[in-house]
Amino acid sequence: MKNLDLIKFPFSKNNPITVQVLGVCSCLAVTAQLKPAVVMAVSVTVVVALANLIISLLRNTIPPRIRIIVQLVVVSTLVVLVDQFLKAYMYDVSKQLSVFVGLIITNCIVMGRLEAFAMSNPPVPSLCDGIGNGLGYSVILVALGFVRELFGSGTLWGYPIVEKLGLYGIGYENNGLMIMPPMALILAGIIIWIQRTRNKDLQED
Amino acid sequence: MFDKIRSFIDKIKPNFVEGGKFAWLQSTFEAFETFAFAPNTVTTRGSHVRDAVDMKRAMITVVIALIPALLFGMWNIGFQTSIYAEEWPYELGTAASWWYCLWFGFLRMLPLIVVSYAVGLGIEFMFAQIRHHEVNEGFLVTGLLIPMIVPVTTPLWQLALAVAFAVVLGKEVFGGSGMNFLNPALVARAFLFFSYPTHMSGSSVWVAADLWGSDAVSCATPLGELAAGSWPSDSAWDLFIGTVTGSTCETSVLAILLGAVVLLASGIGSWRIMLSVVLGGGAMGVLFNLIGANDYMQLPFYYHFLMGGFMFGAVFMATDPVTSAQTNKGKWIYGLLIGAFAVLLRVLNPAYPEGMMLSILLMNCFAPLIDHCVVASNIKRRERRIAAVANERKEAQR
Numbered sequence: 001m002k003n004l005d006l007i008k009f010p011f012s013k014n015n016p017i018t019v020q021v022l023g024v025c026s027c028l029a030v031t032a033q034l035k036p037a038v039v040m041a042v043s044v045t046v047v048v049a050l051a052n053l054i055i056s057l058l059r060n061t062i063p064p065r066i067r068i069i070v071q072l073v074v075v076s077t078l079v080v081l082v083d084q085f086l087k088a089y090m091y092d093v094s095k096q097l098s099v100f101v102g103l104i105i106t107n108c109i110v111m112g113r114l115e116a117f118a119m120s121n122p123p124v125p126s127l128c129d130g131i132g133n134g135l136g137y138s139v140i141l142v143a144l145g146f147v148r149e150l151f152g153s154g155t156l157w158g159y160p161i162v163e164k165l166g167l168y169g170i171g172y173e174n175n176g177l178m179i180m181p182p183m184a185l186i187l188a189g190i191i192i193w194i195q196r197t198r199n200k201d202l203q204e205d
Numbered sequence: 206m207f208d209k210i211r212s213f214i215d216k217i218k219p220n221f222v223e224g225g226k227f228a229w230l231q232s233t234f235e236a237f238e239t240f241a242f243a244p245n246t247v248t249t250r251g252s253h254v255r256d257a258v259d260m261k262r263a264m265i266t267v268v269i270a271l272i273p274a275l276l277f278g279m280w281n282i283g284f285q286t287s288i289y290a291e292e293w294p295y296e297l298g299t300a301a302s303w304w305y306c307l308w309f310g311f312l313r314m315l316p317l318i319v320v321s322y323a324v325g326l327g328i329e330f331m332f333a334q335i336r337h338h339e340v341n342e343g344f345l346v347t348g349l350l351i352p353m354i355v356p357v358t359t360p361l362w363q364l365a366l367a368v369a370f371a372v373v374l375g376k377e378v379f380g381g382s383g384m385n386f387l388n389p390a391l392v393a394r395a396f397l398f399f400s401y402p403t404h405m406s407g408s409s410v411w412v413a414a415d416l417w418g419s420d421a422v423s424c425a426t427p428l429g430e431l432a433a434g435s436w437p438s439d440s441a442w443d444l445f446i447g448t449v450t451g452s453t454c455e456t457s458v459l460a461i462l463l464g465a466v467v468l469l470a471s472g473i474g475s476w477r478i479m480l481s482v483v484l485g486g487g488a489m490g491v492l493f494n495l496i497g498a499n500d501y502m503q504l505p506f507y508y509h510f511l512m513g514g515f516m517f518g519a520v521f522m523a524t525d526p527v528t529s530a531q532t533n534k535g536k537w538i539y540g541l542l543i544g545a546f547a548v549l550l551r552v553l554n555p556a557y558p559e560g561m562m563l564s565i566l567l568m569n570c571f572a573p574l575i576d577h578c579v580v581a582s583n584i585k586r587r588e589r590r591i592a593a594v595a596n597e598r599k600e601a602q603r
Contacts, residue, residue: 173403175400176399176401177396178400190374193378
């Protein structure tokens with residue numbers, strides 16, 4: 001596949017969340033509000049892209065028996081960097097995300113891409129694959145964060161949009177279920193449902 | 206009269222069959238035709254059970270079984286208002302006041318029922334149309350059950366949202382009636398319970414203060430009082446009759462038992478499930494009585510049957526033929542666990558004053574597993590028996 005296709009592929013038929021069903025844990029945990037969801041999405045994209053690039057450069061020198069450990073070391077280093085960056089420049093969001101930044105290390109999307117792609121492909125396609133999968137993950141995270149914050153808290157990026165529209169005055173109320181993690185699973189399920197209905201290739205019998 | 210309807214239907218029928226002008230409305234047409242008349246098509250292949258009790262008759266029997274609870278619930282809405290509201294046009298206790306209670310409750314209940322049916326059936330018809338299925342009758346019951354288990358002051362838009370959520374994500378996403386693994390009516394209630402806890406907290410309900418306005422009086426339910434640490438102020442007899450605060454139609458154990466008689470006599474509700482839910486709840490209640498660590502545990506175990514939605518759940522929710530266990534032994538396990546979990550949740554978790562809804566939903570999830578285990582153990586037992594018989598024969602031949 002061409003590099004551009006590698007970036008586009010995870011948006012449609014190979015989305016890490018809706019098709020590969022990876023990285024669901026963080027998708028439930030950080031999408032109650034839009035801002036942490038976006039920060040998380042960017043962090044994961046950076047980590048996947050760089051880890052893919054580095055592992056791809058090292059791929060011929062890594063002994064197969066210890067490859068997982070080598071991958072983990074690379075990923076951990078990147079995650080620590082991201083974590084420190086967030087703590088330095090976006091302290092409040094970093095506190096909100098708490099352990100979930102650290103847990104990017106164990107995010108299945110990262111390990112999955114390293115194992116499935118970077119270990120056997122040259123650096124440039126690997127970088128593209130990492131960016132593509134990171135963005136595929138981001139799209140779902142941002143969509144969930146948008147819907148959950150809008151209907152759950154009545155705000156968007158912290159801006160009280162529902163209040164400004166005056167909806168509370170006519171009896172509207174925020175939906176408490178939206179803030180709970182199960183709703184993220186249900187919303188992701190709805191996205192999967194729509195995607196599979198529209199895309200016959202993804203339907204299994 | 207009937208001839209005229211029949212001939213009218215026959216006249217417009219060609220429009221709706223394949224190739225007709227309105228062929229895309231075929232499912233809708235068929236739903237109304239079979240609703241009015243018994244279908245004249247017969248199955249030509251395969252073996253089928255021939256029985257007068259088809260889906261439509263089974264569903265209508267459940268609706269009939271719900272009528273005592275519905276009528277009592279309507280009356281109780283008015284009765285509670287007459288106690289708590291500031292203005293009431295008749296002197297309390299008179300016959301005029303009694304009838305006005307029923308009328309008041311009817312008027313408050315009607316919008317809930319209309320919204321529930323309109324939204325639910327609308328979605329059902331839409332999905333049937335898209336999928337070219339027949340419209341299923343299951344919603345006739347679900348659509349009535351949902352308004353019966355919510356507080357009377359539930360805003361209509363919230364009810365509509367909950368019904369839509371329950372029908373789409375509780376049922377249609379799995380393939381429609383008969384394919385769902387959760388009871389749709391309880392999904393709707395769970396949605397309301399978690400989404401809008403201020404309206405549905407379970408510890409208190411809102412008694413309508415006037416006929417059309419949204420003014421309401423907040424009153425603790427017996428379960429809410431218990432969760433807050435005091436015994437219910439209503440007597441056991443009041444709880445049995447149902448003249449207490451609560452969701453619209455679940456307060457009267459008496460009316461629910463009348464419905465249970467209808468279900469059991471017609472064989473539509475499973476007596477195994479009803480009995481085992483009561484036994485499970487009772488056993489758990491007795492166990493707590495024996496522990497007796499706090500006031501709630503010391504509450505006589507039979508109070509659990511009288512309060513909240515326990516009996517309503519046991520009779521109308523747990524027995525749902527689609528979401529309950531199918532095997533006879535499985536039904537016992539399923540029912541016992543529902544009763545036990547319901548009482549466990551009530552007593553040990555004050556955040557959820559009413560455990561019946563969550564306990565039935567939980568066991569709905571486990572019903573297929575229970576059935577699987579029952580069937581597997583049955584197969585194993587019979588295999589052992591075959592092996593034993595084979596061994597005996599071998600021995601005998603020697």
